[in-house]
Structures are given as structure tokens and as C-alpha cells.
Amino acid sequence: MANAWSAIRALRLVLEQRKYLVTFLIIGVLFFIGYGYLLLPSSINLAGPKIAIGLNAYSLIVAASMGILFALSVVMSAFAFKRNGASTGKLGIGAVVAAIIPGSLCCTTLIPSMLAVLGASTSTIINTTGALQGPFAAYETPLIVISIGFLLLSVILTSRSIAKCCVVKK
Numbered sequence: 001m002a003n004a005w006s007a008i009r010a011l012r013l014v015l016e017q018r019k020y021l022v023t024f025l026i027i028g029v030l031f032f033i034g035y036g037y038l039l040l041p042s043s044i045n046l047a048g049p050k051i052a053i054g055l056n057a058y059s060l061i062v063a064a065s066m067g068i069l070f071a072l073s074v075v076m077s078a079f080a081f082k083r084n085g086a087s088t089g090k091l092g093i094g095a096v097v098a099a100i101i102p103g104s105l106c107c108t109t110l111i112p113s114m115l116a117v118l119g120a121s122t123s124t125i126i127n128t129t130g131a132l133q134g135p136f137a138a139y140e141t142p143l144i145v146i147s148i149g150f151l152l153l154s155v156i157l158t159s160r161s162i163a164k165c166c167v168v169k170k
Contacts (some may be wrong), residue, residue, distance in 0.1 A: 006163035007156060014079045014162065024075045032067030044141060051130055062144055066116070069151035083162070120133040 015021050039059040048056040055063065 007159035010076070010162035013044075014076050019081075020075050020079055020152050023078075024071045027074055029069035030065045031070045032063050035063040035066045036060070042140065044144070061150070065148055066144075066151060069148065073151055073158060076155060076162060078133055080158055097103035163170040 015024060034081055036053055036055055036059070039062060042059065044056075044058055044062065044110055048058065051060060053060075
């Protein structure tokens with residue numbers, strides 16, 4: 001329970017400052033829109049009625065969760081870096097990267113684009129893309145849950161770092 005309170009204090013410490021709050025809001029909205037766009041053709045968006053911007057409730061929750069957690073992770077890491085003068089740890093940065101990659105591999109143009117950059121021909125791209133994206137599509141929901149878990153881990157680790165050195169003990 002003490003860790004939860006220290007995380008909440010760290011969040012308050014960061015978001016009380018206007019520049020970090022504004023940055024959090026901008027990044028959060030941009031990534032919510034980005035994740036929402038990526039989830040439009042997703043299998044998780046097929047069931048249920050579309051509530052807003054062409055997304056069902058599950059897709060909206062996923063896009064909002066990932067957008068908010070990603071924005072928190074970036075803003076808190078920037079705050080901790082500026083306050084500590086050192087990195088908040090490779091694990092926190094790794095968690096953010098690990099959270100972005102799985103959600104981007106299925107049903108997006110990331111793989112075809114990477115193949116094109118590597119010089120693959122159109123027929124190679126067409127024939128290879130499905131084989132590469134298929135496994136990611138089959139495990140899309142667990143990968144999304146893992147991505148959210150990694151983002152949450154990043155926020156928790158960064159808040160612990162902030163709580164250790166930046167929050168004044170009474």
C-alpha cells in the first residue's frame with residue numbers, strides 16, 4: 001500500500017507542473033488517436049457496436065489506456081531525468097519500447113514498410129507480409145494485454161524512482 005501512495009505522490013508531483021501536464025495531455029491525445037487508428041482494422045474492433053470514431057468499447061478502452069500510460073511514462077521519465085540528472089533505468093525505457101512494438105506489428109503497415117526499406121520487391125512484400133503478420137494477428141489480444149502491462153510497469157518503475165529521490169519526506 002505504501003508503494004501505491006508513493007506512486008500517487010510521484011504522479012501528483014509531476015502533473016502539478018504545468019509544462020508536464022500540458023505535455024502529458026498532448027502526448028496522450030496523439031497516442032490515443034494513433035492507437036485508435038491502428039485498432040480500426042483490428043479483430044478486437046469487429047464485435048459490438050461502434051461507440052465513437054469507428055471503435056467499439058473495448059477498442060476505445062485499449063486506445064485510451066495505452067495513450068494515457070504511454071504519455072505518463074514519457075512525461076514521468078522526462079521529469080525523473082531532469083531531476084535526477086541520470087536515466088531512470090533501462091528497464092523503464094525498455095518497457096515503453098516493448099509496449100509499442102507488439103501492438104504495431106499486427107494489421108499495420110509497419111512490416112511491409114520495413115521490407116520496402118530493406119529493398120524487397122513488391123511480390124516479396126505481398127507474399128511475406130501475411131506470413132509475418134499472421135502470428136501477431138492470432139495472438140493480438142494477449143499482445144495488447146502484455147503491452148498495457150509493460151506500460152504500467154514503466155509508470156510504476158519511474159514513479160518509484162521519482163519517489164525515492166524527488167519527494168520530500170516529512
